[in-house]
Amino acid sequence: MLSDPRLQQALVALAQPIAEFRAIIDDAISQADAFITAQHASAPQRAEHAAVSLGHFADGRIDAAGFAARFPPVAAASPSAIAALEQALRVFRDVRERGDDIFVVDVPPGRRLGVELDHALATIGSVFGAVVLAEVVRGGRYTPEHARLLQSREFRSWNKTERRFAPPLVVLVNGADLQSGAIMDFVDGREKIVLVVCGASPPAPLARCITPGTFVLQTVDGSGLDRMAAFNGPAVAAIVPTGAAVFMHDPLGGKDPWQRMTINFIPVTPKKSIGGQSIWQMSEDLQVIAELAATPFSIPALGNGSAAPAAGAADAAEKIAAWLVGQAGLQDGAA
Amino acid sequence: MPTMTSMKSVGTAAPAAPKELSLHEHTLEIVSDAGEGAQKCGQVFGAVSAKMGNGVWTVEIIPAEIQPPARVPEGASGFRIRIGDGPITNWGDATNLVVAFNEQVLLARHRVDALANDAVLLVEDRWATHDDPEIRTAWEHGMDELSGKDYRIIPVPMEELCLTLVDDPKKGKNMFVLGMLACIYARDVSRIQEQIAQTFRKKSVEVYERNVALMQLGWDWADEHIDFRIHVPVQVIDRELVVMNGNEALGLGAIASGMELCAMYPITPATSVSHYLSEVFEKFGGMVHQAEDEIAAVGVAIGASYAGKVAFTITSGPGLALKTEFLGLAVMTETPLVLVNVQRGGPSTGLPTKVEQSDLLAALFASPGDAPHVVMAPATIEECFHVMITARRIAEAFRTVVMVLSDTNLATGVTPFPRPKPDARWQAEPLDLSPVPEGQKPYAWDPETGLSRRVIPGRPGGMFTLTGLSHDEGSKVAYSSGIHQKSSAMRSRKLAVLSSLLEPPTPYGEEKGDLLIVGWGSTKGAIEEAVDRARADGMKVSALHLRFLSPLEPGLKTIFKRFKKVITVEINYSDEIGDPHITEENRRRGQLAMLLRAATLVDVDCWTRVPGEPLRPGAILGAIRGRMPRRGAQ
Amino acid sequence: MTMSCGLPILDHDNDEREYEISDYEGARARWCPGCGDHSILASVQKLLTNEQLVPEQTVFVSGIGCSSRFPHYLKTYGFHGIHGRALPVATGIRLHRPDLTVFVVMGDGDCTSIGAGHWIHALRYNLDIVVMLLDNGIYGLTKNQTSPTTPQGFPTNTQPHGSLLPPLNPLQVALGVTNASFVAQTAEWAPAHLYATLRAAYRHHGLSFVRILQRCPIYASAVYQKAVSDPARIALLVHDDGVVVPDLNKIYTTQLLHDPHDIDAARRLADDADHTNLGVFFLDPSRPCYEETRRVQPRTVNERLALIDAELDRYAV
Structure with a gap:
């Protein structure tokens, strides 16, 4: 599955967030390196460093040794702090050496998607811990308790900022194992997840991921991935096999669902279940995207008994949710 | 009296062996109406000369208007190339040889005294016999005016010959001239063809071949009709060289120093730095921000710098005038800033495209109030590259403004120099977002040096408000005279510290x-x-x-x-x-x-x-x- | 994000920390007693607390004037710059540090007079920042001169026979700028409305321009006197996507249902001669933000070195 050309396509589309995450690691490496080097540097080494950093315009014009003496390195750190920083460096280097691998999750057939995602993000989470550790050491605040920061950290324990800087993931997964509920736990901050769906796929596996603030894309040829990568918020995309639904839900499209939804293709409901998905479920998923995309003129009145969104409700999410509940009720009634 | 060699006499009586003049240095020009390609022709000639091992300095001759009318002296557009047997460090004296596409642009050069008294002038001759009597008269008057000097005028049937190969000689004369010059100066034809291929790389093979044929036509004509050859010995190039103008060098130097923002507003002659950067900067993770005005440009740079990035702004004299209030703010808040001023003629709009060094005192005393800051001036195009690295480093280390004074001469001059070997240590360090040590103040002045470390937003524990009001170490607004006296001393002291690190300069020549x-x-x-x-x-x-x-x-x-x-x-x-x-x-x-x-x-x-x-x-x-x-x- | 900006950390010791109002309090405010700025400061502190903005990741940028002392009175990062030029500084900060939340505080002289050029272009750039215009219709710090928003006929030290020209309407200006994405008006004497408007501005994606009507008790107490003393002169613009403050229903009985996506209606309401309209006049979160338009892939030091070498190849002889 790793040779799937769609994997490369997804990585290319996510080049920007991948580069941003790498830049965090590289900055951390160069700062930690510089800090450790400065701790051990002799006066001539520091003069040499100053001379180079001042550039050739300063050659013969600025006294580099004097310059180095005027700008001494930051405060000395204890041996235990340096050791901790070196450990953090190992975490950075390890992640860096794994190249694109850390952004790719290959879900073996039959395994649970949520568990695999959790595992992948927990490993990456150790980078954030290492960054914090490095900052603490450089800020002169290190205590042995900080060592716990290097333990892997589950996504649910990431703070708001970390979630905003979460790296993107490309997930190779069999259509049969695709549980959209498992993805929803990870779609937060600016997280970007691209699913490369192999084998038979339900027609609209991401239908249930659509919320007003989430970018959701199903594509066959990769079109739309660029917009997804540029979206400044949570986003999930699936590169699905031909025959599945093709649609885009772009939160910047407008305030109403139909303004945000673009549907290029809706297939008929498959005749048999796929993985754990029943025909009824798949049919309902297709119904959901079709109805979200319907223009106001054809949106049916809210179902009997379901409450209209409270006037003055500030949160659009609640309105959509209320409307969806209404729709679901209608379906029940019809069934 | 000028020697007027008629076409026919040259054609029939060309000497079998042309006279060879061996020279240490030599200056030539190609001038035309705008859009006739004299500049492209000159650029290729200059590049090939540099590659062959001549010292080279080239300068564009730029008309004051974008689309001046044809055949007027004010419209002279062209290229001046000085070559030598060793490094060439300046544009030289008067021009020794000129190729002119019409007599009016030639007159422009004559009238500004650009030409040596014994210069050789190769002039398109079709105007002498033009259908329009006014043009014929203008030609005659022109020749009269030129006769005051000892020029040697050689008419060249450029258009007539080009028409044998192309329909529109406007698109071919320059290649003809290139061939002619290649013959006179014994330039390496294969290198010229390389350059032509490079120039027309986006066009068809036919276009390339047509231009090579035009070049050959010019060569053949000169080979047959020109009775002298100019030999400026070349040197073996023993190290890697790059060739660029001073503005490109400034832009590339800014990138090499790790800067990530050039905030600017269009102004001649500084703008071409941003043209260059706009083309390449994003590839490096940086950007050019074209602000709404000169003031905003420096303000954006200060904002970015306050936020932890070292940014620069680039301008020319009138822009510097507008930026001075912000410059004072950067000095007062001790926010690092690199401000490049590519000087032009002043005061006011002055001479926008011409060189002058009249902003020195304005640069030194740019902001009202006492606003001590660093001013540096590169002396060569090579230094335009390296100065940006030093400027950024000093701006950051001293938390101050560094003004870099370049000028039009450096901005538009082109010369080869040793290829820089970029070093990671030239680049700015990543943002320091470590927690601020307990009790640190935003201006923790070392009482002896005035130096302090800056605190950037995002660092826990450092929530200070910087202000342009006079303030103490804690950025507390000063309401006592003692604080202003002390903070003024701290800002001034930094310059004394830098001065103490500078080495005395060495005279060129002898010590006394x-x-x-x-x-x-x-x-x-x-x-x-x-x-x-x-x-x-x-x-x-x-x-x-x-x-x-x-x-x-x-x-x-x-x-x-x-x-x-x-x-x-x-x-x-x-x-x-x-x-x-x-x-x-x-x-x-x-x-x-x-x-x-x-x-x-x-x-x-x-x-x-x-x-x-x-x-x-x-x-x-x-x-x-x-x-x-x-x-x-x- | 434009480029590598490090990881804004993240004091994990404070990870689960709940910030209280006192965490945002800076120096004691030195505005005159009765100055409307006090109320605005209180609302801003409430916003910071309720939204749990991390103090070290929040920056207040100001120009010069009474209102521009604002950053000094908060315990966030602050940059108190020069007259009229807060917006360029804020642009530079936000462009390079998208991890920071940026607020801009300006007075009417700052924003609509000396810095008017920056104001128009900042609306056009539409960076994701909150811009507050504290409009008291007078120059206070320099002691009572006419500002562009001084009512016609109102005497000052520079126009003692009354302000000569009709006042500039900042809302009309803002609504006329291409790519403006959020334009609102509120008043410091209606703190509930002020807070709700600031919250909507903070939550908007793009530049939120909020004109806050603010009383200067020393030089221009008359400017908003009628609107303050007679609630009937004020109309609240209400809409689910704008600001709805049920607490104010009893005081401000004139309420207009205004869809803030309707720019034409917004322009008409901005020019209402009968009422002072408070609320969100216009918003469009889909308008492009400059920091996103300019987002550049960050480069590491070594990548940059390789690229510089490649660039030098282009110039190699």
């Missing part, structure tokens, strides 16, 4: 003598060439070139005392003794001269000119002769 010429900025090449010539004539002259104007390089007074006389040579205005009303007392001197007199109490004289063009070494040599102290005088 009769006359010392002091210069700054782009005049270095011309001054040193003039000094070389004067020394060859036995005069005891040396030159001293300053890169740091604020703080001034140390030891100047000691150096000055070893010479009987010290003068500055600058491209700015000064009064001359002997002019009406001008006395020793009321004379306004060159800007560097004023500065040096104040700083050293030495009676520094000056020779300055504002010709709207770079100083010629020959003119400086004349000044040296005129200012040499009499023997025995002290």
Whole structure:
């Protein structure tokens, strides 16, 4: 599955967030390196460093040794702090050496998607811990308790900022194992997840991921991935096999669902279940995207008994949710 | 009287072996109406000469208007190339050979005294026999005017011959001229073809082949009709070279120094830096922000710098005037900032496309109030690259403003220089977002040096408000005179510390003598060439070139005392003794001269000119002769 | 994000920390007693607390004037710059540090007079920042001169026979700028409305321009006197996507249902001669933000070195 050309396509589309995450690691490496080097540097080494950093315009014009003496390195750190920083460096280097691998999750057939995602993000989470550790050491605040920061950290324990800087993931997964509920736990901050769906796929596996603030894309040829990568918020995309639904839900499209939804293709409901998905479920998923995309003129009145969104409700999410509940009720009634 | 060689006589009586002139250096020009391709032709000639191992300095001749009418002197557009058997450091003296596409653009060069008295002029001859009688008359009048000099005029049937290959000679003459010059100067044809291929790489093979054929046509014509050849020996190139203009060098230097933002507003002649950066900067993770005005441009740079990125802004004189309030704020808040000023002629709109060094004092004292900051001036195109690395480093280390003074001469001059070897340590370090140590203040001035470490937003525990109001170490607004006295001292002290780290400069020539010429900025090449010539004539002259104007390089007074006389040579205005009303007392001197007199109490004289063009070494040599102290005088 | 900006950390010791109002309090405010700025400061502190903005990741940028002392009175990062030029500084900060939340505080002289050029272009750039215009219709710090928003006929030290020209309407200006994405008006004497408007501005994606009517008790107490003393002169613009403050229903009985996506209606309401309209006049979160338009892939030091070498190849002889 790793040779799937769609994997490369997804990585290319996510080049920007991948580069941003790498830049965090590289900055951390160069700062930690510089800090450790400065701790051990002799006066001539520091003069040499100053001379180079001042550039050739300063050659013969600025006294580099004097310059180095005027700008001494930051405060000395204890041996235990340096050791901790070196450990953090190992975490950075390890992640860096794994190249694109850390952004790719290959879900073996039959395994649970949520568990695999959790595992992948927990490993990456150790980078954030290492960054914090490095900052603490450089800020002169290190205590042995900080060592716990290097333990892997589950996504649910990431703070708001970390979630905003979460790296993107490309997930190779069999259509049969695709549980959209498992993805929803990870779609937060600016997280970007691209699913490369192999084998038979339900027609609209991401239908249930659509919320007003989430970018959701199903594509066959990769079109739309660029917009997804540029979206400044949570986003999930699936590169699905031909025959599945093709649609885009772009939160910047407008305030109403139909303004945000673009549907290029809706297939008929498959005749048999796929993985754990029943025909009824798949049919309902297709119904959901079709109805979200319907223009106001054809949106049916809210179902009997379901409450209209409270006037003055500030949160659009609640309105959509209320409307969806209404729709679901209608379906029940019809069934 | 000029020698007017008629086409026919050349055609029939060309000598079997043309006369070969071997020269150390030589200057040629190609001039045309705008859009006829003289510049492209000159660029290829210059590039090929550099690749062959000649020293090269090229300058564009730019008309004042974008689309001037055809056949008017004001429309002269072209390219000036000086080549030599060693490094060429300046644009030289008068031009030795000109190729002109019409007599009007040639007259433009004649009238500004650009041409040597014995220059060879190769002129398109179709105007002499043009259908329009007015044009024929203009040609005749032109020839009359040129006859005042000893020029040798050679008519060339450019258009007539080009029409044998192309329908529109406008799109081919320049290649014909290139071939002609390649023959006269024995340029390497395969390299020329390479350059043509490069130039037309986005066009079809036919276009390339047509241009090569035109070039060959020019070569063949010259081979048959021109009775002289010019030989400027080449040197083996033993190290890697790059060739670019000073503005490209500034842009590339900014990238090499790790800067990530160039905030600017369009202004000549600084803008081409941003043209270059706009093309490539994003590839490097940086960007050019074209702000709504000059003031916003510097404000955005200060904002980015306050937020932890070192940014620069680039402008020319009128823009500097607008930026001065923000400059004071950067000094007051000790926010690092690099401000590049590519000087042009002033005051006011002045001479937008011409060189001048008249912003020195404005640069030093740019902000009202006492706003000490660093001013540096690159002297060569190569230094335009390297100065940006030093400027960024100093701006950050000293938490101050560094102003870099370039000028039009450097901005538009093109010359090869040793290829820089970029080093990771040139680049800015990543943002330091570590927690701020307990009790640290936003201006933790070292009482001895005034130096402090800056705190950038995002660092826990450092939530300070920086202000342009006078403040104490804690950024608390000062309501007592003692605080203002102290903070002023702290800001000023930083310059003294930098000054203490500067090495005294070394004179070019000898350590002592009769006359010392002091210069700054782009005049270095011309001054040193003039000094070389004067020394060859036995005069005891040396030159001293300053890169740091604020703080001034140390030891100047000691150096000055070893010479009987010290003068500055600058491209700015000064009064001359002997002019009406001008006395020793009321004379306004060159800007560097004023500065040096104040700083050293030495009676520094000056020779300055504002010709709207770079100083010629020959003119400086004349000044040296005129200012040499009499023997025995002290 | 434009480029590598490090990881804004993240004091994990404070990870689960709940910030209280006192965490945002800076120096004691030195505005005159009765100055409307006090109320605005209180609302801003409430916003910071309720939204749990991390103090070290929040920056207040100001120009010069009474209102521009604002950053000093908060315990966030602050940059108190020069007259009229807060917006360029804020642009530079936000462009390079998208991890920071940026607020801009300006007075009417700052924003609509000396810095008017920056104001128009900042609206056009539409960076994701909150811009507050504290409009008291007078120059206070320099002691009572006419500002562009001084009512016609109102005497000052520079126009003692009354302000000569009709006042500039900042809302009309803002609504006329291409790519403006959020334009609102509120008043410091209606703190509930002020807070709700600031919250909507903070939550908007793009530049939120909020004109806050603010009383200067020393030089221009008359400017908003009628609107303050007679609630009937004020109309609240209400809409689910704008600001709805049920607490104010009893005081401000004139309420207009205004869809803030309707730019034409917004322009008409901005020019209402009968009422002072408070609320969100216009918003469009889909308008492009400059920091996103300019987002550049960050480069590491070594990548940059390789690229510089490649660039030098282009110039190699």
